[in-house]
Amino acid sequence: MFLPPELLPKLLSTLGLGDLPGGKLTLSSVLEINSDTVSDKPAQSLEQLPWTFLRKLMMSNLNARNIKCAKDQPMYDYKYTDDTDDSDAFNPLDLITALFHCSDPFLQQEMVSKMTMCQFAVPLLLPNCDTQQSTLMLWAMRDLVKKCRPHSLAGDRAFVEGRIIEMDIPMVSFVRLGESSLRKSQILNKLLTNPQQHNDTFVHCDMEGGDVPRRISDGLVEVSWYLPCGSTNDLFTQPVAIANLRGDGRLFKTQISFLYKTSAAVFIFSDDLEGDLSTLNNRESRAELFLATNSQSKTFNMETLKDICMKHKVKETNVIIKKKKNDAEFVKALRFHVSSVIGKNLIKMKVEDMAAVSQCVGILVDEDCTECANGRAKAEGITRHVQDVVTFKEYQLPLHGEIWKEISQLEKERCRMRCAGKDIESYKSSLKTKEETLRKKQQQKAVSEAMVKFIGAISESGTQRLYFLKWLKIQLDTLSRHNLSTLREQYKNCCRDTPQNKGLIADLDEKISNCSLGPEHFFRELGQLYECYCSLPENNPARQAVQDLPALCAQILLDGFPVELVDGDASNVPMKWIKEVLTQLHQLVDTKSKILVLTVLGVQSTGKSTLLNTMFGVQFAVSSGRCTRGAFMLLIKVSEELRSELKCDFIMIIDTEGLKSPELATLDTSYEHDNELATLVIGLSDITIINIAMENSTEMKDILQIVVHAFLRMKEVGKRPRCLFVHQNVSDMSAHDSNMRDRKKLMEQLDEMTRAAAKMEKKVANAKFTDVMDYDPDKDSYYIPGLWHGTPPMAPVNSGYSEAVYELKKTLIDSLQTSNNIMNNNAAEFLEWIQGLWNAVKFENFIFNFRNSLVADAYTDLCTQYNTWEWSFQSEMNNWLITKETRISNFGVTEKNVQMNGLRTRLRELLHDASKKLNEEEQKILSNLDKYFQKKDNKTRLVEKYRQDFRTSANSLRQQMEMSMKHSLEKAVEIREGMEMVNKIKNKTMDTIEKKVSKLKEYGERKLSEDGLTKEFEKMWEEIIFELSEVRMPEIDVYQDVHHLLRSNLSLKSGYVSEMLNTVDLRSSGQGKFSVKTEWFSDWTSYAKRSGSASTPINANSFIAEIQNICDCIIRHCDSLISDHISIMKRNNTGYNDTYIRDILKAVDDQVKPHELISEKCATYLKFHVCGCAAKLFQKTHKEFNVLNDPQKRLMESKPIFLEKFLESFSEKDQCQKRAKQFTETCVKPAVEDSVSKHLGQAIADHMMMGDEGLIYSTRTHFLYDLLKQLLHEDSFQKYKEYTTSNEIFVKNWIKEQIIKKMSSGKQMQQLETNLLSEIVKKITATITSNSKSMDIKEFIPKFCSEPKDQLVFHRDALDDFLILINANTDQFAINLKKFIEEMESHLTEGYANKTGISHITEKITHLPSKPHDLLFTRLCGCGEQCPFCGTPCEAGGQDHKTHFSSMHRSRAFAGRYSKKLMIDICTTLVISDGRFRNSETNNEWHPYKEYRDFYPDWEIAGDPSMETSDYWKYVLMKFNNEFAEAYHAQPADIPDDWKTLTAEDALRSLRKSFNRQ
Ligand SMILES: Nc1nc2c(ncn2[C@@H]2O[C@H](COP(=O)(O)OP(=O)(O)OP(=O)(O)O)[C@@H](O)[C@H]2O)c(=O)[nH]1
Ligand SMILES: [Mg+2]
Ligand SMILES: [Zn+2]
Ligand SMILES: [Zn+2]
DSSP states (O other): OOOOTTHHHHHHHHTTOSSOTTSSBOHHHHHOBOTTTTOOOOOSSGGGHHHHHHHHHHTTOGGGGOOOOGGGOOOOOOTTOOOOOOTTOOOHHHHHHHHHHHBOHHHHHHHHHHHHHTTOOEEEEEOOTTTTOOEEOHHHHHTOEEEEOOTTTGGGTOOEEEEGGGSOOOEEEEEEOSOOSSOHHHHHHHHHSOGGGOOOOSOOTTSTTTTSOOSSOTTOEEEEEEOOOSSTTOSOSSOEEEEEEEEEGGGOHHHHHHHHHHOSEEEEEOSOTTSOOGGGGOTTOOSEEEEEEETTSTTOOHHHHHHHHHHHTOOGGGEEEEOSSSSHHHHHHHHHHHHHHHHHTOOOOOHHHHHHHHHHHTOEETTOSHHHHHHHHHHHHHHTTOSOHHHHHHHHSOTTTHHHHHHHHHHHHHHHOTTOOSOHHHHHHHHHHHHHHHHHHHHHSOOOHHHHHHHHHHTSOHHHHHHHHHHHHHHHHHHHHHHHHHHHHHHHHHHHHOTTOHHHHHHHHHHHHHHOOOHHHHHHHHHHHHHHHHTSOTTOHHHHHTTTHHHHHHHHHHTTOOEEEEBTTTTBOOHHHHHHHHHHHHHHTTTOOEEEEEEEEEBTTSSHHHHHHHHHOOOOOOOSSSOOOSEEEEEEEBOHHHHHHHTOSEEEEEEEOOBOOTTTOOSTTHHHHHHHHHHHHHHHOSEEEEEEEGGGHHHHHHHHHHHHHHHHHHHHTTOOOEEEEEEESOOOTTHHHHTHHHHHHHHHHHHHHHHHHHHHTTOTTOOSHHHHSOOOTTTTEEEEOOSBSSSTTTOOBOHHHHHHHHHHHHHHHHHHHHOSOOOOEEHHHHHHHHHHHHHHHHSSOGGGGOOOHHHHHHHHHHHHHHHHHHHHHHHHHHHHHHHHHHHHHHTTTTSOSOOTTHHHHHHHHHHHHHHHHHHHHHHHHHHHHHHHHHTOOHHHHHTGGGHHHHHHHHHHHHHHHHHHHHHHHHHHHHHHHHTHHHHHHHHHHHHHHHHHHHHHHHHHHTTOOHHHHHHHHHHHHHHHHHHHTTOOOOOOOHHHHHHHHHHHHHTTSOHHHHHHHHHOOHHHHTSSOOOOOGGGOOOHHHHHHHTSOTTSOOOHHHHHHHHHHHHHHHHHHHHHHHHHHHHHHHHHTOOOOHHHHHHHHHHHHHHHTTOTTSOHHHHHHHHHHHHHHHHHHHHHHHHHHHHHHOHHHHHHHHHHHHHHHHHHTTSSSOOHHHHHHHHIIIIIHHHHHHHHHHHHHHHHHHHHTSTTGGGGGTSHHHHHHHHHHHHHHHTOHHHHHHHHHSHHHHHHHHHHHHHHHHHTSTTHHHHHHHHHHHHHHHHHHHHHHHHOTTOOHHHHHHHHHHSSTTTOOOOHHHHHHHHTTOOOOHHHHHHHHHHHHHHHHHHHHHHHHHOOSHHHHHHHHHHOSSOHHHHHHHHHSTTOOBOTTTOOBOOOSSSOOSOBOOSOOOBGGGTOTTSSBOOOOBHHHHTTSSOEEOOTTTTTOOEEGGGGGGTOTTBOOOOOOSSOTTHHHHHHHHHTHHHHHHHTTSBOOOOOHHHHTOOHHHHHHHHHHHTTOO
């Protein structure tokens, strides 16, 4: 028959395989996740057929070969049509042949491996219908590993495991010559399986599509193996290979002659006995010949048969005749003959050896390509030298052996401090030194020969590298197979049969790990090579030599190879290596590296790897017995079209080592190891599959415990992975329903475990499993039947298994599309997670040690946002308050004729308004917060757990604000009321004058001369003086008032305090310097306790110095408060009011409160001192006020003005201009200036927060970072001392300095003032225009004053003086007033411009009524808490958070200052050590540092995994050790050696790192 050439390309292109990128189909393109991955629909077109097949095949689906296009779906109503249009129908064999033709060698291998899992026959010789050239598919079968138990070995339970192409298995071939009515393939299927367990090994004509004429697959030789399992049911007692030639053998002479030369027997099927049977004459063959024919066929003739047997020398016994319709007898006969052939043990040829035969007969071998050969040679170059695995590893892969294990131990010890002695910081330093020594040791080992070769080989181009890696794996497997498979089998049996024999299990476990050698060990070595050279200086050639390795490894990861994430032997993550690999990966894919992570966890050997392999078609190591070690990650591409839907570019699958149940946990660290592994991978994954094999459900319970802990921890760090439970080996189809009860039980167990775990992790709020994670027992439970249908090795994969796994995959991918709980981290972010998680895992106290820069970033972002809302809340309320205070001050001044008792009503109204306004503003913050969290992006998800903190903070901010506003408003009212007495006097004076003057008007009519008028005025004036001679300003005894207030302030204190009050003389107590006296502190010991270790005796001098320091600070604070009050008195011309003293007492109370050191006695004396001072000053100021406001005196002073006005009132001249000028000078200008200065504070603060530098003030963390950085730069002991001793005051001054620095540079201050000024001027000018219309001047002025609503406070006296005897044309006055106000503006502006020097600015800022540094400080002070051990301030955002934390703690030397010697211990080390502390909180009982939360539940002190975090403070202490010692009257600290080498750069680096400012 002549086949038209080019048939194959044509057929390929109908299948859509004609034009493949790169020419071949690759494994990764098949594994890619695309929209078809989970579509159930049958292929819609021929182009989809190959993909449907491959997808099913990769999932080991037995139905993979049932291919049919949707459009030729059954037409069951035949209707007698002749319509058998089969143009679209496809024979599965054609499809398989086509696919093998267009697949690359690696996909071919994978197809073969999946096909054998399904027990499908695989191609041995692949025909090419165009060239008539067959290919031996040796490479494709290279990786097939099979296990069997021939009956000769059955006795001792031994088995044979190996690469099938290397096994000596006899092959029996089946060939059809001419026509045959025997359905060969069908019969072969029956030959190979029990009738009870029928399986279609070969495609036959009764299968869907099996009857479609073959187009390209004639000449295909398929092979399948029968492997006995050692049971009596075995069909053959020895392994046998069955080869099946497709098509008429007469046309395929080459194939036939190949089969003759390689088979032990050839069975010829033929009916056409008269036809050409010349092939039977092939006498080179040693193969035994059999002839099978059908006596039922029409052409059958016994005579002819006999002739033929004679002619072709076929033994009579070798003729098999099918005599009955039924196949059974015939198959039995065949089976008998096959058995006898293999029983004779004549010819056994390895598939590997068939290559030689191929060459003889002109068949190609797929391994005959340079790349494959090179790969093989390169791999052999390495493996040739392996004599003994253990020795090889020791000499050729030395870096990751014991050294790496030791380093791992050290890294963990640094976090656990289990063996720390007394001097823990030195111990910690010694660990670091040890580690460095080990790294040096690693560096000293030259790169081994094997590694040089390995690196060389993996640096080759794509295919070459793939061949090399595959060959390496194959060869290494072969090397270690024998040992390993026996060990694994023993291990499995041991775990099953004698789990109590822990010694043996541990032994086997170790042996397995020692004997294993695979490519992963080379990669592990590569990682260590990179890690140890990384610590070399950058220009070191060795370091440069390893620079490219991570990129190489990243590429390999992209190629679809699993890369080790956790080294299961050392139980550690090579972090520097992984970090660099992932970073490179991120770059390689152009930063399109969003990853979705899926993990599987479960008891060992429960088919976890198998599950993943089935689900994604990947190739994780699978074997019975302990197999996977540590954790491996593998990437699967997501197709472009699905990326946005799945929100990721890759799916990362992590396969993990099976967890051991505690009974098996023999080594005491293995439970720990499991725990670490589970926590890490659960933390990394978006979806975790918990694999439960039904038979292991009790073991599972213990594993769940580990898992629940891990989930709980994840919740605490803001991650909620999805969790699925997969129950394996559940055969019942109705499993889901019938297992409802089990599910309920599992749920109960999980809840119980959650409670237990929550208790252990001290997070008792979690009472249910569902509190910890998103889990719906009904939706998230899957039941998967057993993997094998029957007994391996002959069993195919259970179709139920593959289907159930497919369902699982489908739901998984579906849920990914809808879920919004996925992190979608990119590789770089993923990396941050790994680092954070692994660091935390290394501590025993995971939850409190989780630090991750992503979370930190997200938190900072939230804080920054929240702070802006908080800021606008505060400034809004501050401005509101200023206007309301103004209104109160103006009460009865600009609005005449109001009753004084109306003021209280007004206050109530204002308070009501305030609370309404506060509500609104609070609501604004809350809704902003909600909006922020509605975004549901990565950032917000990470900080979800802080949401409530910020809500609470908003609420408490509101409450604080309400309190302080109430206080301010009441104070304003009280002051206003206090002035009323004086005002009454003033009113009386004015009334008298008014009356008298109007009487004088009569004289005006008499037209007196100026002299006459003056005389009259003098007369009247004397009368006034006389009438008012009795009126006096009220005297106040401030001292007495203070005494009274003190008594009520101290009334709750012990009796002796009021006694003190009786003896104290306030007049003298405010004099001189306040000095702390030792006798005020009776109970010395209680202070000693605070130092943390009672063993160090208290140092009295340093203690008193400390107290003195604190008191001095408080006094300074009160002094500035007093001077503020005094300036208010002076500015507003008001007298003393007792609110001032109450303010001051409250300030003292507030300031003393955080300092427990200050005894009651000391505090009382302090109050006496402060109040004494205050009383003296207030008394003085009040006296001045009285003198200034004395009616007689004021009358005397104003007499000339009155006279002038009096005289003017009679003249005809309009006084507009003069009056307007006067009004501007005496009333408007002071009011305007006052307004500007009131608003200036807020404006300056706002200004500070703008621009780039404003970032510093955006959150406390930013601010602290900047402050510490500047301190480092300034390098001043004094400043450090102040910072560490009186944090708040130092910070406040610091802010003030920053403000002054900024405001005095350029014209910033001037600008702000000018802006405020022009704003207010604009407002008042506007009122002039709107009011002046036809109004009497006496009406106009008050109206004008009250109009710029609540903006200006007019000076009462000036206004009074002005209003009297006023007489002017309003319109004219208004015009003039406008002009003068303009003049005033430019005058004031000029004034601002002239006062821009530092001293002016300082002066101004210090005396502002609302001080910008106070405003900023309140914003930045946070909660004001300090670390109970070292005094570092809390950095958490909002005022009201659940937990306090600091980025960087410091030595206790900076806080525990009363010891004889400065202490270097740092709390971040203390809390992970076994050390103990005691103080007044613990009732002086020793308490372990690890349990510090028993006493300080609000503090979160994270252990420090690195050595560098506190380098900043180590450096400071090292540098100023002597100075601090001197200041605290103690001996200098013993500085560990490695601290001494620290430099300012180190300090800065640690600062950056701690504050996440890389
Ligand atoms: N009978 C049966 N065997 C299974 C099933 N699933 C997996 N296996 C076999 O069990 C063995 C172990 O499977 P693996 O996938 O390596 O198991 P694993 O959980 O990854 O094992 P480790 O990684 O060592 O913990 C393999 O030989 C599988 O073929 C199943 O459902 N039924
Ligand atoms: Mg595994
Ligand atoms: Zn601390
Ligand atoms: Zn706090």
